[in-house]
Amino acid sequence: MTAVRPSFRARTAAEYAPAWPQVRFSDAGGGRQAATASPGRLELTTPEAVADLRRSLGRTLAESRRSVRVTQDRLAVLVRWSRSSIANVEVGRQTAQRTFWMACDVALGCEGALLAAWGRTDALARRLREQQKEAQIRQLLTASPPGYVCRELYRLLADSGWPP
Numbered sequence: 001m002t003a004v005r006p007s008f009r010a011r012t013a014a015e016y017a018p019a020w021p022q023v024r025f026s027d028a029g030g031g032r033q034a035a036t037a038s039p040g041r042l043e044l045t046t047p048e049a050v051a052d053l054r055r056s057l058g059r060t061l062a063e064s065r066r067s068v069r070v071t072q073d074r075l076a077v078l079v080r081w082s083r084s085s086i087a088n089v090e091v092g093r094q095t096a097q098r099t100f101w102m103a104c105d106v107a108l109g110c111e112g113a114l115l116a117a118w119g120r121t122d123a124l125a126r127r128l129r130e131q132q133k134e135a136q137i138r139q140l141l142t143a144s145p146p147g148y149v150c151r152e153l154y155r156l157l158a159d160s161g162w163p164p
Contacts, residue, residue, distance in 0.1 A: 050128050061114060075108070
């Protein structure tokens with residue numbers, strides 16, 4: 001008996017999130033950070049850029065769903081989520097985990113496209129969270145008395161999962 005082969009090749013995690021170059025931090029002034037990237041270097045991202053990418057991902061899900069003539073109700077049954085959650089994800093109001101995007105990929109026959117798009121969105125959201133933590137640490141190091149800095153740094157590092 002032969003195994004059924006998927007119509008798409010399995011991708012590794014490295015293919016979903018490309019290797020990013022070293023991040024260099026530079027304040028664009030007034031606490032606002034640039035969202036564009038220049039060759040060979042990553043600029044800081046903004047919450048608005050992450051939100052825009054999430055809305056774009058939701059639109060991609062809605063277009064994929066409509067192209068195969070599946071309703072939100074039917075997709076909800078196929079992926080075992082509620083119809084309202086499907087609607088919220090499609091407009092970018094709600095985030096969904098990797099398992100949701102994998103189930104949608106399979107249910108809609110997108111051959112990994114939705115999962116790859118989610119990977120890019122998730123990588124940008126993670127980068128934003130890391131940059132926000134680093135900004136908190138820089139602020140503590142420049143403005144606080146030493147005892148307070150140690151307690152707050154320890155709390156931030158512990159929240160980040162350190163030590164491993």
